[in-house]
Amino acid sequence: MNRYWWDSGGDRRIHWKAWDKLCVPKKYGGLRFKDLRAFNLAMLGKQAWRMLTKPDSLVARVYKAQYFPKGTFFDTQIGNSLSFCWRSIMAAKSIICSGVRRRIGNGETTFIWTHPWLQDEHDHMIQTEMPVQLxxxxxxxxxxxxxxTWDNDILTDLFQPEDVGRIMRIPVSLDYNDTWYWHGDPKGMYSVKSGYRRIVGDYESQGGEFMNWLSLWRLKIPPKWRMFLWRAICDILPTTTNLLIRRVDVSPYCAMCGISQENTMHALVMCDYARNIWEQSNLTIPNIVTNIFHVWFEELQNVLDSDGMLYAASILYNIWRARNRAVWEACLPRPNSLLRAAVTAKDAWLQARPIRPPAALPANAVAHAAETVHDAAHVETALMAGNVVPNLRRCRVDAGYLHDTGRATVGAVLFDANGEYLAAFNAPLPTCLTPLMAEALACKEALSWLKERGEQSIELYTDCLTLQRYLATPTAAFRSYVGYAIDGCKQIATLFQFCSFNFIPRSDNYLAHALATTAY
Structure with a gap:
């Protein structure tokens, strides 16, 4: 694959960037190619996940009878005399076991010291030394x-204060059995994408490198120009300096001026030929002293708008084409001819691009409009069927959440069908593990408050689009702790004559947000 990417035709070409560098995400300077070994392990992890979460399935029972008859997949070891399929699944076992947690329900099947069930990001196991008798x-x-609830006396007797605090943050629900869930996913479900991310890890930008990668990929320019700029910023263009580093026997001097040694900055900006072109372009060019192209280009992004960047990209691409003609054909176009070619290419790109509507709505506004139309159609259908919705109320709800402490609050404002204020409510919530869990618990508390008021027909509005989609999907399955609150919301909603869950933009939910903030 690496050879295919860099080669063109039958000649062997230089691999200017290593494959592991190409697999880095685009926002860190790579091309987001897949690390094939990591991707294969992530797909094998899907089978391991099924072994762990569906032990009663036919395949799991077959492997269990042969490889771990007295335990669970989590506890099994590799062993000897294994089939190729089982060795492949076991290769992904460490990945799955490092990313799963136990969701505590009644606590009957979770071992205190050997299962990962704490919610600490860095340490999911109990740190207190285990007594032999326990x-x-x-x-x-x-x-x-x-x-x-947790028995505080037992906790303080058995565990260190740090472990006691971590245990007390975990919600308990005796109505549920303990289950495995994938940590970090809102639903607690493993996916190949999440497994792949866990294998390759998190990327970090290195100091001194180009930082505006996202702005580069978002430029509205032809793809081949964007790829050329990526190569120039990474300093992997076949300039004479780079060719000499790779032991290619070439003259070190620039083919356009014949005076200086050629690197990326010289070829595209500092050469007398290139400098003459930039002066005639009438663009605002950074006046900085540097020999590094990505430093100059980053400053160029700061001083030019989108139209200016399109023109600058066209000039850069055409300067490089002119440089190649100087190398292979020993001729250079006049600077004004090159500028005309750059303008022609820019105008052709603008004409070829599809024309968008002038007043395009943002994605959240489109989603809000779609949900509003859906709910209006729901109510209209009910009215046409003779099911009149009496005393319809609209409740806006929001949650407050402090990530460091896990403290959460709820704020809700109730209006009638005409938008007149009726009542308000706010209160603290139990300790939450994630912002989504806080939003779900806030909706549950708001529904309980509305039911206690005697309301029968409710339209609930939240500014969390993810939560609204989960609540509006009747078959959504959850393994994470968010599922407790989602199930609670759906159970309370069945007690109303009419109840719908709707999305509202955050800017329109400021009253509920203010109430949630004051509940701290």
Whole structure:
């Protein structure tokens, strides 16, 4: 694949960038190609995930009978005399086991010291040393079965204060069994994409490198110009300096001026020929002293608008084409001829681009309009069928969340069908693990408040589009703790004569947001 990317035709070409560098995401300077080994492991992880979460399936039972008859997939070891398929699945076991957690329900099947069930990002295991007599004990023993909450006396007797604090943050629901879930996914479901990200890890920009990669990929320019600029910024153009580094026997001097050694900055900006072109272009060019092209280009992005960047990209691309003609054909076009060619290419690109509507709505506004139309059609259908929605109320709800402490709050404002204010509500919420969990619990508390008021017909509005989609999908399956709150919302919603979940832009939900903020 690397050879295919760099070669053109039958001649062997230089691989200007290593494959692992091309696999880096675009926002960090790569081309987002897949690391094939990591991607294969991520797909194998799908099979391992099924072994772990569906132990009663036919395939899982076959492998269990042969390889781990007395335990679970989480506890099994590689062993000897394995089939090729089983060795492949076991290659992904460490990836799956490092990314899964136990969701605590009644605590009956989760071991305190050997299962990952804490919600700490960096340490998901109990750190307190395990007493020998408590080996094999389960989380159920830490829960007060009468109140359905953690038994604080037992926790303080057994664990260090740090572990006690981490345990107390975890919600308990005795109505659910303990399950495995994929940490980091809102639904708690493993996907090949999330597994791949876990394998390759997080990328970080290195100091001194080009930083505006996203702005480069967003430029409205022809793709071949964008790819040329990427190569220029990465300094992998076949200039004489780069060719000599790769032991290609060439003259070190620039083919356009014949005076200086040629690097990327010289060929595109500093050469007398290129400098003459930039002066005639009437563009605002950065006046900085540097021999590094990406430093100059980053400053160029700061001083030019989108039209100016299109023109500048066309000039850069045509200067490089002129340089190649000087190398291979020993001729150079006049600067004014090159500028005319650059303008012609720019105008042709603008004419070829599809014309967009002048007043395009942002994505969240389109989604809001679609949800509004859907709900209006729902109500109209109910009215046409004779199911009149009496005393329709509209409730706007929002959650507050402090990430460092997990503290969460709810704020809700109730209006009648004409938009007149009726009531308001705010309160603190139990400790939450994620902002989405806080939003779901806020909706649950708002619905409970509305039911206590005796309301029967409700349109609930939230500014969390992800939550609205989950609530509006009747078959959405959850393995994460968010599922507790989602299920609670849906159960309370069945108690109303009419209840719908709608999206509202955050800018229109400021009253509920202010109420949630004051509840701290």
């Amino acid at each position: 080996q094999g004990t389960r989380v159920m023993g830490l829960i007060d079965q009468q109140t359905g």
